[in-house]
Amino acid sequence: MSQPYYLSTAISYPNGAPHVGHAYEAIAADVMARFQRGLGKDVYFQTGTDEHGLKMAQTAREQGLTPAELGAKMSSMFKTMADDLGITYDRFIRTTDADHHRAAQALWKKLEERGDLYLGRYEGWYSVRDEAFYNEDELFKSASGEKLSPHGTPVEWQVEETWFFNLSAYQQPLLDHIAANPDFIAPKSRRNEVVSFIEGGLRDLSVSRTSFDWGVPVPGSEDHVMYVWLDALTNYITGVGYPDGGERWDKYWPADCHLIGKDIIRFHAVYWPAFLMSAGIELPRQVYAHGFLLGEGGVKMSKSLGNVVDPMAMARRHGVDALRYYLLREVSFGQDGSVGEEGLVTRVNAELANSFGNLAQRTLSMIHKNLDGVIPAAGAEEADAALLEKVRVACEEQLPSHFEGWSFEKGIEAWLQAVYACNAYVDEMAPWALRKTDPERMAAVLGTLAAAIKPLAEAVLPVVPTGAQSVLDQLAAGEGGAPIAKPTPAFPRLEMKTEDA
Numbered sequence: 001m002s003q004p005y006y007l008s009t010a011i012s013y014p015n016g017a018p019h020v021g022h023a024y025e026a027i028a029a030d031v032m033a034r035f036q037r038g039l040g041k042d043v044y045f046q047t048g049t050d051e052h053g054l055k056m057a058q059t060a061r062e063q064g065l066t067p068a069e070l071g072a073k074m075s076s077m078f079k080t081m082a083d084d085l086g087i088t089y090d091r092f093i094r095t096t097d098a099d100h101h102r103a104a105q106a107l108w109k110k111l112e113e114r115g116d117l118y119l120g121r122y123e124g125w126y127s128v129r130d131e132a133f134y135n136e137d138e139l140f141k142s143a144s145g146e147k148l149s150p151h152g153t154p155v156e157w158q159v160e161e162t163w164f165f166n167l168s169a170y171q172q173p174l175l176d177h178i179a180a181n182p183d184f185i186a187p188k189s190r191r192n193e194v195v196s197f198i199e200g201g202l203r204d205l206s207v208s209r210t211s212f213d214w215g216v217p218v219p220g221s222e223d224h225v226m227y228v229w230l231d232a233l234t235n236y237i238t239g240v241g242y243p244d245g246g247e248r249w250d251k252y253w254p255a256d257c258h259l260i261g262k263d264i265i266r267f268h269a270v271y272w273p274a275f276l277m278s279a280g281i282e283l284p285r286q287v288y289a290h291g292f293l294l295g296e297g298g299v300k301m302s303k304s305l306g307n308v309v310d311p312m313a314m315a316r317r318h319g320v321d322a323l324r325y326y327l328l329r330e331v332s333f334g335q336d337g338s339v340g341e342e343g344l345v346t347r348v349n350a351e352l353a354n355s356f357g358n359l360a361q362r363t364l365s366m367i368h369k370n371l372d373g374v375i376p377a378a379g380a381e382e383a384d385a386a387l388l389e390k391v392r393v394a395c396e397e398q399l400p401s402h403f404e405g406w407s408f409e410k411g412i413e414a415w416l417q418a419v420y421a422c423n424a425y426v427d428e429m430a431p432w433a434l435r436k437t438d439p440e441r442m443a444a445v446l447g448t449l450a451a452a453i454k455p456l457a458e459a460v461l462p463v464v465p466t467g468a469q470s471v472l473d474q475l476a477a478g479e480g481g482a483p484i485a486k487p488t489p490a491f492p493r494l495e496m497k498t499e500d501a
């Protein structure tokens, strides 16, 4: 039986159109899901939308819609984005799904049975944009004197009757768990951040609201709705069959990794494990927090600066493969990084079109033209063997070990070095010149290149599924000695376009 692997993304607030940060997370998770499937694992991959809470309710009101209407309309945009970017999710979950309501209420009852919920009055700061409570000492003042959350969002003073979760009781258990499981929070910098937050002292958490009703009703207290984060985090267990259990639950829980952005680490690495501990549910194996995408020059993307990268426009102009490749290659995974259209075009042309694409195209065309399309056997000279060994190490050892540790850019870099080695080999061997002088050697050189291109395409398949599959299909047509057709470029050169073509 193959080993299970459960990976999730955060579920996005569908209060606006998806932006490149959402696309980035979905793509990174998809590359990991495809990579793990390639290793033979039985993958369950979940993504979706987080539709309750005050932020959704307020946005809906501004737009003259009900929150349910807004959620349905915008959630479908997120689903379309995922589909258009080739995201191979197994379930697109919505927190408005009926099974999710049931799971959230079941989890609530577990916390209650454990004696971890009590009724009280919350008085404190709340950021609707972050859907988060903050202590006074976490806030700072803007230039105009307005109080802001650590993420720079406005806060309001909230006074409300709420249910509290006994978070303070989990301070030591959480620290113990993090100490005993060094990979639970990654990268390391995030773990340190979480540990110091917990060590600073955990206060009980307000987990219900009474001033609005857009949420999952609290069982037994129908005038309360569950705090949107308690509701949203539950999606990770809803998707695998909580509370009923069963085959999917046994197979996939605990999740292997929750992939999230660094801004929501506290919810995933403090609140969520505390809820699970309280409910007696195993904790996920890892929470991995990626960095933030910024506009060119490292500034936050904003409409007024005109530096917003629209992932769908980018995919339409340059192709899905180009966008996927660029985002994972450009930014060190786990860190923040700047992205922009010029950077995409330059990098994709240099690395995909001119390097790998051209390598595959040149090799296949020479085989097509000079060898009647029949793929020859690889050569047996030292240079041939050395090249194939370099390719093998890059594709079978370096790229997989970097991908396994979420270092996509390093894995791609190792792959690219092998591509460069192939191009250097072509230039050195000059098969076009051998055509007349030594046709046998020409065939051996082209055979070596064909033998190199196949593992290179397979290795990069999770990142650029369309182009890499096209190379593999073109090669596969030649299996068993059948002639290959006139090749078509798998990674065309891009042009800088400002308007949608």
Ligand code: MSP
Binding pocket: 009, 010, 011, 012, 013, 014, 020, 021, 022, 024, 025, 050, 232, 233, 235, 259, 260, 261, 262, 263, 264, 291, 292, 293, 294
């Ligand atoms: N709804 C919550 C998550 C609930 S998970 C149980 C939420 N939604 S969000 O729409 O604001 O963000 C969704 C994901 O996108 C988060 O992981 C967030 O970090 C990520 N990103 C949002 N903007 C981003 C960038 N500019 N760059 C990279 N990722 C970013 O938070």
